[in-house]
Amino acid sequence: MSEVIRVEGLTKTYPLSKGSTPLVAVDGIDFSVQEGEVFGFLGPNGAGKTTTIRMLTGLSRPTSGRAVLLGLDLSRDMARIKKRIGVVPETSNLYDELTAFDNLIFAMQLYGVPRSERKRRAEALLERFRLSEKRNTLFAKLSRGMKRALTIAAALAHQPPLVFLDEPTTGLDVMSARNLRQTIARLRDEGVTVFLTTHYLEEAERLCDRIAIIVKGRIVALDSVSNLKSNAQSAGTVTVEITFSDGESGVETRRVEAQDVETAIQTALAQANGRQMVSINTLRPSLEDVFVKLTGLKAEVMLVEKGGKGGGNAGG
Ligand SMILES: Nc1ncnc2c1ncn2[C@@H]1O[C@H](COP(=O)(O)OP(=O)(O)OP(=O)(O)O)[C@@H](O)[C@H]1O
Ligand SMILES: [Mg+2]
Missing domain, CATH: 3.40.50.300 (P-loop containing nucleotide triphosphate hydrolases)
Incomplete structure (x- = not known):
C-alpha cells in the first residue's frame, strides 16, 4: 500500500x-x-x-x-x-438554480471530463445515488439528504x-x-x-x-x-456485568470494574450470596470510553x- x-x-x-x-x-x-x-x-x-x-x-x-x-x-x-481529488465541503458547493443532472455535467466540465463521457457518467452517478428520479429537479428543491448525496456524486464526477x-x-x-x-x-x-x-x-x-x-x-x-x-483496555479497567436470579423475586444485574478480567469476575461472583448466576458479560471499552x-x-x-x-x- x-x-x-x-x-x-x-x-x-x-x-x-x-x-x-x-x-x-x-x-x-x-x-x-x-x-x-x-x-x-x-x-x-x-x-x-x-x-x-x-x-x-x-x-x-x-x-x-x-x-x-x-x-x-x-x-x-x-x-x-x-x-x-474530490471535495465535499460542510456546506454544498453545488448550484441551486441547476438541476441535479446539470450540476453533475457542470462539475465534469470543470474537471475536464471528456464531453463524450459526461452524459453517461452523470446518469450512472444519479443511478448510484438513487437520484435518477430527481434528474431534472433543481438542486434547491432537493431534500437535505439528496443534496448531500448529489454533492458527493459531483465530487466523484472525475473519478x-x-x-x-x-x-x-x-x-x-x-x-x-x-x-x-x-x-x-x-x-x-x-x-x-x-x-x-x-x-x-x-x-x-x-x-x-x-x-x-x-x-x-x-x-x-x-x-x-x-x-x-x-490500548484503552490495557491502560484502564475492564467491566464485568453479571446477572443473578433470586428465584421468585426476579433478577438483579451488577457491574464490577477491575484492573483485569479475572479480578472483575471473581469480585462479581463473590456477590452471588447463594443466588444463581444467569449471565456474565465482559464489557469492552467503547470508542467513547477511549475518547474520554x-x-x-x-x-x-x-x-x-x-x-x-x-x-x-x-x-x-
Ligand atoms: N477564517 C477563520 N478566521 C478565524 N478563525 C477561524 C477561521 N476559520 C476557523 N477558525 C477558528 O479555527 C478553529 C478551528 O475551526 P474549524 O472550523 O477547523 O473546526 P472544526 O473542527 O471543523 O469544527 P466543527 O466541528 O464545528 O466544524 C476554531 O476555533 C474556529 O473558530
Ligand atoms: Mg468543521
Missing part, C-alpha cells in the same frame, strides 16, 4: 484583534493516510477539522508545515492535486482516487445518514481513499480503518479502532450540534 497523504507539522494560525496572540486552529499535526483506507478525523466543534481539510484541498494556505498528496507537494502542485468528506452525515435523518455510510463503505471497496471528518464516535468506529482524534488543533491519538480500544480517556473531555462534547444543522444521527 502506498501513502496517499503525508502531513508534517501542518499549522494554521488565524490573526485575532491587534496585539492579541493569534488563534492556533491547527497546531503542527503529523499523519499519513494509506491508499484505500477510510481515515477518520474525529473531534469536537472547533477542533480544526475543517481547517485541515481546507488546507489540504487548496482553499486555505498553511501557516507552516508541509503536505504531500498523491505524490505531489501541496505548496508547488496544488493545481495538479485539485484535478485528482478521483482520493476524496475529502467534511462531516458528510451531520444534519441528515437516520435513513439518509445510513445510506451515506453505505456509499462511503462502497467507495472504500472500490479502492478510493477517503478522508472523513465527523463528530460521531459511532460513525468513526463503524466506517474508519484508522482514526485521528483531534482536540484544539492537536492530534491526541491516532490508530486503528481496535488498537485504540485495546484520551482527551479528558466528556463524550457529550461530540454531540453538541452546530446551529441549524439538525439532530444526531449516528444510529442505524
Whole structure:
C-alpha cells in the first residue's frame, strides 16, 4: 500500500484583534493516510477539522508545515492535486438554480471530463445515488439528504482516487445518514481513499480503518479502532456485568470494574450470596470510553450540534 497523504507539522494560525496572540486552529499535526483506507478525523466543534481539510484541498494556505498528496507537494502542485481529488465541503458547493443532472455535467466540465463521457457518467452517478428520479429537479428543491448525496456524486464526477468528506452525515435523518455510510463503505471497496471528518464516535468506529482524534488543533491519538480500544483496555479497567436470579423475586444485574478480567469476575461472583448466576458479560471499552480517556473531555462534547444543522444521527 502506498501513502496517499503525508502531513508534517501542518499549522494554521488565524490573526485575532491587534496585539492579541493569534488563534492556533491547527497546531503542527503529523499523519499519513494509506491508499484505500477510510481515515477518520474525529473531534469536537472547533477542533480544526475543517481547517485541515481546507488546507489540504487548496482553499486555505498553511501557516507552516508541509503536505504531500498523491505524490505531489501541496505548496508547488496544488493545481495538479485539485484535478485528482474530490471535495465535499460542510456546506454544498453545488448550484441551486441547476438541476441535479446539470450540476453533475457542470462539475465534469470543470474537471475536464471528456464531453463524450459526461452524459453517461452523470446518469450512472444519479443511478448510484438513487437520484435518477430527481434528474431534472433543481438542486434547491432537493431534500437535505439528496443534496448531500448529489454533492458527493459531483465530487466523484472525475473519478478521483482520493476524496475529502467534511462531516458528510451531520444534519441528515437516520435513513439518509445510513445510506451515506453505505456509499462511503462502497467507495472504500472500490479502492478510493477517503478522508472523513465527523463528530460521531459511532460513525468513526463503524466506517474508519484508522482514526485521528483531534482536540484544539492537536492530534491526541491516532490508530486503528481496535488498537485504540485495546490500548484503552490495557491502560484502564475492564467491566464485568453479571446477572443473578433470586428465584421468585426476579433478577438483579451488577457491574464490577477491575484492573483485569479475572479480578472483575471473581469480585462479581463473590456477590452471588447463594443466588444463581444467569449471565456474565465482559464489557469492552467503547470508542467513547477511549475518547474520554484520551482527551479528558466528556463524550457529550461530540454531540453538541452546530446551529441549524439538525439532530444526531449516528444510529442505524
Ligand atoms: N477564517 C477563520 N478566521 C478565524 N478563525 C477561524 C477561521 N476559520 C476557523 N477558525 C477558528 O479555527 C478553529 C478551528 O475551526 P474549524 O472550523 O477547523 O473546526 P472544526 O473542527 O471543523 O469544527 P466543527 O466541528 O464545528 O466544524 C476554531 O476555533 C474556529 O473558530
Ligand atoms: Mg468543521
